[in-house]
Amino acid sequence: MPREDYIVTIGLEVHCQIDTQSKMFCACRTGFGAEPNTNVCPVCLGLPGALPVLNKKAIEQTILAGLLFNCETPELSKWDRKNYFYPDMPKNYQISQFDLPLCDGGEVPLYPQNYPKETQGEILNPGKAVKLTRIHLEEDVAKSTHLANSSIIDYNRAGTPLMELVSDPDIDTPEEAFAYVKTVQQILIYGGISTADMEKGQLRCDVNVSLRPHGQEELGEKVELKNLNSTSAVRHSLHYEIARQTEELDADIAQIQSTRRWDDDMGVTQLMRTKEDAHDYRYFPDPDLLPVQSGIIRDRMRQFVTERPHEIAARFTGDMGLSDYDSAVLTADKNLAEYFEAATKSSKAPPKKTANWVINTLLAHLNENNLSPADCPVAPEKLAATVNLVEAGLVSNNQAKEVFEALWQTPEKDPAAIAKELGYEPADTGAIDVIIDEVIAANPDKVAEIQGGNEKLLNFLTGQVMKASQGKANPKLVTESLRGKLL
Numbered sequence: 001m002p003r004e005d006y007i008v009t010i011g012l013e014v015h016c017q018i019d020t021q022s023k024m025f026c027a028c029r030t031g032f033g034a035e036p037n038t039n040v041c042p043v044c045l046g047l048p049g050a051l052p053v054l055n056k057k058a059i060e061q062t063i064l065a066g067l068l069f070n071c072e073t074p075e076l077s078k079w080d081r082k083n084y085f086y087p088d089m090p091k092n093y094q095i096s097q098f099d100l101p102l103c104d105g106g107e108v109p110l111y112p113q114n115y116p117k118e119t120q121g122e123i124l125n126p127g128k129a130v131k132l133t134r135i136h137l138e139e140d141v142a143k144s145t146h147l148a149n150s151s152i153i154d155y156n157r158a159g160t161p162l163m164e165l166v167s168d169p170d171i172d173t174p175e176e177a178f179a180y181v182k183t184v185q186q187i188l189i190y191g192g193i194s195t196a197d198m199e200k201g202q203l204r205c206d207v208n209v210s211l212r213p214h215g216q217e218e219l220g221e222k223v224e225l226k227n228l229n230s231t232s233a234v235r236h237s238l239h240y241e242i243a244r245q246t247e248e249l250d251a252d253i254a255q256i257q258s259t260r261r262w263d264d265d266m267g268v269t270q271l272m273r274t275k276e277d278a279h280d281y282r283y284f285p286d287p288d289l290l291p292v293q294s295g296i297i298r299d300r301m302r303q304f305v306t307e308r309p310h311e312i313a314a315r316f317t318g319d320m321g322l323s324d325y326d327s328a329v330l331t332a333d334k335n336l337a338e339y340f341e342a343a344t345k346s347s348k349a350p351p352k353k354t355a356n357w358v359i360n361t362l363l364a365h366l367n368e369n370n371l372s373p374a375d376c377p378v379a380p381e382k383l384a385a386t387v388n389l390v391e392a393g394l395v396s397n398n399q400a401k402e403v404f405e406a407l408w409q410t411p412e413k414d415p416a417a418i419a420k421e422l423g424y425e426p427a428d429t430g431a432i433d434v435i436i437d438e439v440i441a442a443n444p445d446k447v448a449e450i451q452g453g454n455e456k457l458l459n460f461l462t463g464q465v466m467k468a469s470q471g472k473a474n475p476k477l478v479t480e481s482l483r484g485k486l487l
């Protein structure tokens, strides 16, 4: 049977480190890049007798994430031990949450701009929101590196607050899975909950995928792909896995519940273990930790719920009249959205014009120089001042581009001063006036036509004046002057 004859069901588990100063159950520093095994203590090394102490900030931020994803937070939440034996977890259990997580339900809207670029024209379910099962809080494990004949381990990461977002099996395609991860990442960054940098392992995905023929009610046996560390790995591993399962089901090979590894270099999945050797985690309540009155925290955290990217985008299209595309580009990055808002505030031009400058000019410069909006050298007020020069008729749009070029090189300068330095100086209108009169005198036929009603030819004469002034005149003012003299 071709692939279309099977229903694909995908669910995702996203692990995301929460930005906190200290670890989940001890005072050790969190963070990426420190000397291995320097940010450790008896608690996060799992030494006997060491007792965990809860990180308040991590609990608050998880509940805040829940509010951003429209989850419910129950009145009470508790901690459980998830038992397994592995060097990355020296206590031999992970403190996690089993039946009373901090957040229940909720949903993740799939933003159209977060689908893979080349598929954005053909989104299967526009406006879809993926249902969440829960968000719980746990501790990250140590980082192990396997060498040829040995393994090394760094416990700096052990105990870092880690939230886990579990989706319902509500995702239909690899492209939706891709958009899901990107949107989760974007909303967590906007909420100030996590930097969510996948390259630094701050956000990691496990994917479940099963196939079943149309008409079959119950889900097929699921395959889990572990520890995917890029959105493209999520997408490509799913495509591979769907094709592999289709082929096997076609050949009457029954699927068994199993865990597979994605090899990014080879572009294939490989079997790690099947259900038979799956862990039995033997969850039980952690006797070292009291339950949390999460309802009280939830009520207190409501005041910190910020605007989500789609709400900001709606404001940009609604109040400011931007296109959906412009709003999506501007809200793709939190810092860029903030930059645009600051620029519009001090700009006298309509928001659409400021948006064009940010998207076409500023973003191009950032991309060329491999800079993120957070590192933009030009202050939003300076960009606005450049746009204002055009708005006031002091320079033309093209001249303003030159002003911006110079501003990019010397961002401390004032755009008006730069315009003056470049000779875009409207003060010497006397000289320009002489040129205008010369051009009128040299083009009697065009003048006659203009006076006969062909006002379009004003542009031609303006062009002549611009040429004669070597681009120093302001075309808008020249046209006005010509109109005054001729009509």
Ligand code: ZN
Binding pocket: 023, 026, 027, 028, 039, 040, 041, 042, 043, 044, 045, 159
């Ligand atoms: Zn510690």
Ligand code: MN
Binding pocket: 015, 138, 164
């Ligand atoms: Mn987990």
